Amino acid sequence: MDGRVLDVNWLARFCLVNFAILPKRPKESAHAYQSIWTPAGSPLVVTSRTVQKKLQTRFDLPIELAMRYQNPSIPHALRELANKGVDDLLLLLLFPHYAMSSFETAVERVKEAASQIAPRMRITVQPPYFDHPDYIAAMVASAQEHLNKGFDHLLFSFHGLPERQIRKSDPTGCHCLTAPNCCEVASPAHATCYRAQAFKTVAAFVQKAGIPKEKYSVSFQSRLLNDPWLKPYTDFELPRLAREGVKKMLVLSPAFVADCLETLEEIGIRGRDLFLQAGGTEFALIPCMNEHPLWLDALEKMISRFAPGTLTNGTATTKNAKLETEARVG
Numbered sequence: 001m002d003g004r005v006l007d008v009n010w011l012a013r014f015c016l017v018n019f020a021i022l023p024k025r026p027k028e029s030a031h032a033y034q035s036i037w038t039p040a041g042s043p044l045v046v047t048s049r050t051v052q053k054k055l056q057t058r059f060d061l062p063i064e065l066a067m068r069y070q071n072p073s074i075p076h077a078l079r080e081l082a083n084k085g086v087d088d089l090l091l092l093l094l095f096p097h098y099a100m101s102s103f104e105t106a107v108e109r110v111k112e113a114a115s116q117i118a119p120r121m122r123i124t125v126q127p128p129y130f131d132h133p134d135y136i137a138a139m140v141a142s143a144q145e146h147l148n149k150g151f152d153h154l155l156f157s158f159h160g161l162p163e164r165q166i167r168k169s170d171p172t173g174c175h176c177l178t179a180p181n182c183c184e185v186a187s188p189a190h191a192t193c194y195r196a197q198a199f200k201t202v203a204a205f206v207q208k209a210g211i212p213k214e215k216y217s218v219s220f221q222s223r224l225l226n227d228p229w230l231k232p233y234t235d236f237e238l239p240r241l242a243r244e245g246v247k248k249m250l251v252l253s254p255a256f257v258a259d260c261l262e263t264l265e266e267i268g269i270r271g272r273d274l275f276l277q278a279g280g281t282e283f284a285l286i287p288c289m290n291e292h293p294l295w296l297d298a299l300e301k302m303i304s305r306f307a308p309g310t311l312t313n314g315t316a317t318t319k320n321a322k323l324e325t326e327a328r329v330g
Contacts, residue, residue, distance in 0.1 A: 004105035044260040082118040130197040134298035160220035239278035248282040
């Protein structure tokens with residue numbers, strides 16, 4: 001029912017959620033989660049908690065973790081920070097790319113909750129870091145072992161978005177999705193264009209990793225309902241590539257910094273089956289950065305830029321704090 005996730009009027013959203021989604025999706029999601037659940041719980045929460053704890057050892061400031069939905073909740077994290085005297089907050093979202101259904105809704109929810117829990121708290125938001133050199137370097141390093149083994153094709157699979165959300169996020173109102181090459185033409189719209197930012201991530205990755213143009217492509221996964229979503233669709237591309245002769249496939253999901261349902265189950269299980277059934281012979285899901293040391297270093301640098309003098313080996317302390325926020329559509 002989040003209007004930034006399902007961005008239609010309230011009545012239409014109510015009908016879609018209650019009559020089209022809820023009758024079957026909870027059962028499907030429960031089955032999918034069972035296939036990836038660990039003894040410690042949700043892989044996403046477990047990994048995010050570990051990252052939080054490891055970052056905490058590097059800083060003399062409180063670090064809290066929150067999910068956009070459910071637990072650990074945003075209000076709980078804000079109360080913890082407020083109780084520790086925090087009045088200056090750095091909000092670092094675990095979304096490298098801007099989208100109204102992830103980045104924007106998380107920012108607005110934090111601001112809304114903070115206005116009730118700690119109205120005097122000042123909030124600084126780390127901008128999307130889709131082509132930040134440290135993010136790219138960490139992603140390449142975490143994927144290097146798989147790249148070194150050789151592959152026929154590398155598919156970059158990003159979480160999809162309805163095309164209407166791309167258009168709604170276009171401040172110019174006349175650039176996004178108006179031409180096939182709109183993401184290649186400079187525009188102020190790119191500051192809030194998920195599609196353009198995804199392509200910039202891929203361009204930076206393949207340049208640093210030295211991957212030739214003919215050995216990679218981009219697709220979008222996790223679409224919902226029947227509206228037009230960003231294309232091409234991952235579940236169409238995997239069997240298509242197999243039928244065209246790709247035998248050894250690698251898949252990387254740069255929109256996710258920690259493995260979750262969308263990577264482990266949607267790609268690692270269902271995507272694998274689609275590829276192998278269509279004639280492929282080898283399939284590997286490249287894990288997300290998760291707890292990779294270079295990813296922790298990248299997060300540390302982002303925090304330090306806003307909160308200098310707070311590293312544990314420093315001499316100064318501050319009341320700044322970081323709240324990591326994660327949301328997943330569905």
